[in-house]
Amino acid sequence: MNTLAQQLQALLFTAGEAVSYRDLCELTHASDEQLAAAIxxxxxxxxxTGLALxxxxxxxxxxxxxxxxxFLAQFSTTDENELSKAALETLSLIAYRGPITRIDIDVLRGVDSRRMVRQLLLRGLIRQLKIAGQASQYEITEEFLAHIGMTNKEELPNFSELSSHEGLTRLLDRT
Structure with a gap:
């Protein structure tokens, strides 16, 4: 493993949470291409190993x-509450269609999703993206991916089909 990959491993281990590519480039003085190769x-x-990115x-x-x-589940001492059906619906929409606005989530679900979005934010399963001049959008977090045992959202079942479903796109375009 080269020095940049070793530095990334040490940085990510020390951080203990997701780190943006921009921050990793700044910290390691690497270009986007060098960072991608090191990742x-x-x-x-x-x-x-027992670790993954x-x-x-x-x-x-x-x-x-x-x-x-x-194996690790036997050491877990957390007693997490299950997500409600409404929270799972909201999380699924964000996973497959994200980044997505809350308004679009409301349109697709047919009900106000504020409470569900807030609950998912508090659990760390989604994050809010704030873009100047645009409505906030939501996307799944690395914690969500780790929780379901996947390394990227493209591994979700039927991701390519559901993330660009024509019927959903037409429904969103009407709003």
């Missing part, structure tokens, strides 16, 4: 591998 190298070197369009995080999730 690929690190992912490859971790493939035979989770990546989104803007962030990456070092987590335990989904392969050891069952």
């Amino acid at each position: 690929d190298e690190l992912r490859s070197s971790l493939s035979t 989770i990546t989104t369009a803007t962030h990456t995080q070092l987590v335990t591998s989904p392969d050891v999730a069952e």
Whole structure:
């Protein structure tokens, strides 16, 4: 493993949470291309360990591998409440259609989703993206991906089909 990949591993381990690509480039003085290559190298070197990299369009995080999730579950002492059907619907829309505005979530669900969005934010399963001059959008977090044992949202079942479903797109275009 080269020095940049080693630096990334140390930074991500120390951070203990998702770190943006921009921050990683600044901290390591690497270009976007160098960072992408180092992330690929690190992912490859971790493939035979109990660790994995989770990546989104803007962030990456070092987590335990989904392969050891069952083993680690026996050490878990957290008593998490299950998500309601409404929260699961909202989370699914954000996972498959995100980044997505709350208004679009409301249109697709047919009800006000403020409470569900707030609950998912508090649990760390989604994050709010604030873009100047635009409505806030929501996307899934690395914590959500780790929780379901995936490393990126493209691994979601039927992701390519559902993320661009024509019927949903037409419904959103009418608003």
